Amino acid sequence: MHTLPLFHLNGENTIMKNILDDNGQEIFLVNPESLEIFYMNKKAFDQHGYPGKPFPVSVSRLGPDYNLRSFKGLISPLLNGSRKDIMLLTSQTSRSGKSYPVEAKITVATTQGLQYLVMTVRDISQIKKLEKEISRKKSELEKLESELDRFVHSASNDLLAPVGTLKGLLSLVEKENSFQLNPAYAEMMLKTVIKLERYVYDMIDFSTNMKRVVQGGDVNFKSLVALSLDNLRFMEGFMKMSIHVEVSQEVDFSSDESRLQILLNNLLSNAIKYQDPLSASPFMNIQVIADQHKAVIRITDNGTGISKESIDRVFDMFYRASALSFGSGLGLYLVKEVVRKLRGSIQVASTLGKGTEFLLEIPNKYKGGSVQKRVNVVKPDKTAL
Amino acid sequence: MDKKNYPTNDVMERPARYEMIMLIDDNPIDNLINKKMVEKENFSKSVLVYENAKQALEFLKTANETDLPDIIFLDINMPEMNGFEFLDAFAGLDEKVIRKSRIIMLSTSDSFKDLNRANQNRFVYKFLNKPLNDQVLSAINI
Secondary structure (H helix, E strand, C coil), X not given: CCCCCCCCCCHHHHHHHHHHHHCCCEEEEECCCCCEEEEECHHHHHHHCCXXXXXXXXXXXXXXXXXXXXXXXXXXXXXXXXXXXXXEEEEEECCCCCEEEEEEEEEEEEECCEEXXXXXXXXXXXXHHHHHHHHHHHHHHHHHHHHHHHHHHHHXXXXXXXXXXXXXXXXXXXXXXXXXXXXXXXXXXXXXXXXXXXXXXXXXXXXXXXXXXXXXXXXXXXXXXXXXXXXXXXXXXXXXXXXXXXXXXXCXXXXXXXXHHHHHHHHHHHHHHCCCCCCCCCEEEEEEEECCCEEEEEEEECCCCCCHHHHCCCCCCCCCCCCCXXXXXXXXXXXXXXXXXXXXXXXXXXXXXXXEEEEEEEECCCCCCCCCCCCCECCCEECCC | CXXXXXXXXXXXXXXXXXEEEEEECCCHHHHHHHHHHHHHCCCEEEEEEEXXXXXXXXXXXXXXXXXXXXXXXXXXXXXXXXXXXXXXXHCXXXXXXXXXXXXXXXXXXXXXXXXXXXXXXXXXXXXXXXXXXXXXXXXXXX
């Protein structure tokens, strides 16, 4: 059994000491027979050394992978000369009990005829964090790419379809060769162009949501709902409906106003679109309850509803559940994506033939923080314009 | 069920090329355009129009052989049951239907995926862009 002298660094070796202590890595010198550490640089000592009884200390103290049996097996190729160095990816536990991922390089050296191991250990927590981040960004990118693919495929379809229809109508007009444009054709052309316009708007909203950073700003739910309804007032079926609005907002609420607008526009227009044409009293109820933590938005209607088979798929891209559905199929998918960006949640409940209810929760970006009480409770009022 | 049976314009001299054709498209305007084109070209004696693929299938299941269409113009993009789903169900229909009614698929997309998928289906005779026009109709030779 040979013993290695304890390593002393005195005044002449200040340069060496600086190099050893300041390179940002933990450096250990290990006795290859007893597997005891007989030198630690400053960084290693700070993590693993016990002032008072620093050396020798078994290498097994460093972490679970350093147990003597494994370690002996690990270093044997170094000792028999078959390998020059060993790389080890593992974790170490500091004396305070903190565990951190490391990359260790072990080599063997000889001084004055005595063999010893030099172990250089790098803390890779930062690298691991970056790896995770890259991996997350990569899946996000892949998701975006596949969505873009489907988007382009359907965009070409959805935009070309009304264009094809218009071409057809115009050819009929040309063939029919009369002096006056058949008013029925004119009406069909107008309907088709409006459809085309809506698809384009849907797509603009969609790509806006995909890329724009989520904004935060003061949100007033009462005016948001009013604005949405105002935008929809020329929609077919709007006049027939009785629309009931209840907004309760006592605090400042911060969120992305334009995204909230997209949510409301889509959900409210759906309620109008899918009202029961045979009903004597189609209605829609919009309820918003906003507090310092979140806003709960509930949109209920007594329209045609969603079948059991379709309800799980309504949020899918380009899925259109009903034969009545003449949209792009992007609406609810967009709603789902906006809710996701806002880190909220959405649920739907429906009975075919009876009605539908959407329930959303949107977090308040002013969560917990500013609680400036602004009494803004609005009594239920009928805003059927 | 949306079944429209229009006789051809009796000013036409040459006989109609087919007895009956069927249009399946969820857009009533597209159906109107196609029907008018078919009539102007005297392509068939009568035209059956369906806005719903499921309903069209019901008709095909129960119709007499003489009432079955010679050609079915089938749109791809439809809610509830799209063109490809219709083809899957069509495969399960009676031998007499499969023999008589040849299918031409109509679509707006240039999508290779759709084109390939349609051409690989043994019931699809052709894949055309919609809407129909005189040139395309005169090129059909089943």
